[in-house]
Amino acid sequence: MSTQDVATQSSELYERALKVLPGGVSRNTLLRDPHPAYADQASGCHIVDLEGKSRIDFANNMASLVHGHADPDIVRAVSAQLERGTAYTMATEIEVRYAEHLCSRIESFDKMRFVNSGTEAVMVGMKAARAWTGRPKIAKVEGAYHGGYDYVEVSQAPSPATWGNRDRPRNVPLVHGTPQSALSDVVILPFNDPERAIKILDEHCEDLACVLLDLMPHRVGLQLADPEFVHAIRDWTVRHGALLVLDEVVTFRCEHGGLQARYDIHPDLTALGKMIGGGFPIGAIGGRSEVMDVLNPRAKRVLYPHSGTFSANPISTTAGLIALEKFDAEAIKRLNTLTKRLLLGIEDAIRKTGARACVSGGGSMIRVHIKEHVPHNYREVFASPEEQYRLKVLLDHLFDEGFLMINTCAACLSTPMTEVEVDALISAFVTGFEKITETA
Numbered sequence: 001m002s003t004q005d006v007a008t009q010s011s012e013l014y015e016r017a018l019k020v021l022p023g024g025v026s027r028n029t030l031l032r033d034p035h036p037a038y039a040d041q042a043s044g045c046h047i048v049d050l051e052g053k054s055r056i057d058f059a060n061n062m063a064s065l066v067h068g069h070a071d072p073d074i075v076r077a078v079s080a081q082l083e084r085g086t087a088y089t090m091a092t093e094i095e096v097r098y099a100e101h102l103c104s105r106i107e108s109f110d111k112m113r114f115v116n117s118g119t120e121a122v123m124v125g126m127k128a129a130r131a132w133t134g135r136p137k138i139a140k141v142e143g144a145y146h147g148g149y150d151y152v153e154v155s156q157a158p159s160p161a162t163w164g165n166r167d168r169p170r171n172v173p174l175v176h177g178t179p180q181s182a183l184s185d186v187v188i189l190p191f192n193d194p195e196r197a198i199k200i201l202d203e204h205c206e207d208l209a210c211v212l213l214d215l216m217p218h219r220v221g222l223q224l225a226d227p228e229f230v231h232a233i234r235d236w237t238v239r240h241g242a243l244l245v246l247d248e249v250v251t252f253r254c255e256h257g258g259l260q261a262r263y264d265i266h267p268d269l270t271a272l273g274k275m276i277g278g279g280f281p282i283g284a285i286g287g288r289s290e291v292m293d294v295l296n297p298r299a300k301r302v303l304y305p306h307s308g309t310f311s312a313n314p315i316s317t318t319a320g321l322i323a324l325e326k327f328d329a330e331a332i333k334r335l336n337t338l339t340k341r342l343l344l345g346i347e348d349a350i351r352k353t354g355a356r357a358c359v360s361g362g363g364s365m366i367r368v369h370i371k372e373h374v375p376h377n378y379r380e381v382f383a384s385p386e387e388q389y390r391l392k393v394l395l396d397h398l399f400d401e402g403f404l405m406i407n408t409c410a411a412c413l414s415t416p417m418t419e420v421e422v423d424a425l426i427s428a429f430v431t432g433f434e435k436i437t438e439t440a
């Protein structure tokens with residue numbers, strides 16, 4: 001088949017998709033011009049599209065694949081489990097073994113429950129906080145992404161026209177038709193601004209069930225939270241009987257015990273997802289025994305009845321446990337060191353080319369911004385139309401050069417990667433930065 005024929009095959013597929021999927025996609029983040037890239041197959045850190053073009057995969061299904069694609073150990077174990085059934089109306093040994101692994105790995109986990117996605121994990125965390133405190137409101141950081149659920153979607157993507165005063169950011173709905181009641185039960189905090197954040201929290205101390213926090217929120221710039229900010233929030237929750245719920249759906253990959261291990265804090269609850277499924281859909285919520293016991297169906301008074309048809313299914317738990325056993329402290333350290341090499345290499349490329357760009361990140365993730373200085377909060381991350389245009393030029397260049405990135409120009413690494421793939425990406429950034437400097 002000629003390249004021309006195959007290219008036609010992709011665009012024809014998109015034509016068909018447009019008839020049955022809104023916008024022709026199931027996930028907005030996969031949309032590209034003129035059509036999404038269609039995957040044919042993937043192995044390790046390489047992904048091949050329908051046209052037969054192979055790329056190095058730095059997107060890793062939005063940070064969910066720590067061992068890349070089709071890891072042989074995961075494939076073997078999941079294939080064996082497939083023969084034995086995929087979902088039962090019975091409990092399994094594997095869910096207990098995996099829960100034991102996570103509870104021994106994360107210091108703040110006494111008990112936990114599996115769910116089916118990061119969105120669901122955060123949702124269960126919020127509802128558990130409400131059930132525990134008997135209070136209705138949650139607080140979250142402006143611009144932070146915590147999945148597709150009414151309350152956490154509030155102020156996920158406000159604009160300068162809607163976000164209001166810095167001292168009291170507005171509650172901006174993401175979805176048209178979001179009930180006013182959902183908006184009113186969310187309190188928006190500026191990231192890394194303890195003084196303003198505490199002032200805002202003080203106005204709601206009677207009503208707040210929890211503060212929901214990501215320690216390195218991707219959409220807020222992929223910058224580590226300042227310890228001062230985190231501790232101020234933690235102290236506030238303790239003083240006012242609210243819970244601290246951490247969203248480690250992404251950041252769990254940064255440290256063996258989660259990013260929380262670096263901050264010396266013990267959140268009441270933590271939401272997990274993405275990498276803990278070893279490539280399959282999953283989520284988990286865990287934390288202090290007393291709080292997790294709001295979910296206990298054997299309690300005298302059951303505060304939060306909870307179930308889920310595919311929760312703790314043996315495919316996701318089998319894949320997840322193997323993925324995490326292989327992602328031990330040594331593997332994490334190697335990947336983080338490799339990521340540091342990428343970050344320093346990109347900084348060097350920016351210096352050499354004089355591009356107006358910068359790079360942030362931590363653990364095994366980085367994000368490139370078309371900004372002079374690393375943004376500190378969502379308002380600083382917000383890209384002008386011209387910055388958006390140059391980011392698109394850069395992303396298209398990297399794509400054409402054989403690199404699949406997350407659509408914000410973020411990259412996350414996987415264990416099959418070595419210096420070879422990292423150095424190749426740095427070289428592609430050099431030519432990409434030259435290109436955007438020319439178009440400036």
Ligand SMILES: Cc1ncc(COP(=O)(O)O)c(C=O)c1O
Pocket residue numbers: 062117118119120122145146147148214218247249250273274
């Ligand atoms: C920090 C964070 N929390 C929650 C979610 C939601 O996870 P899921 O897409 O599995 O529902 C995401 C997804 O990108 C995320 O990045």
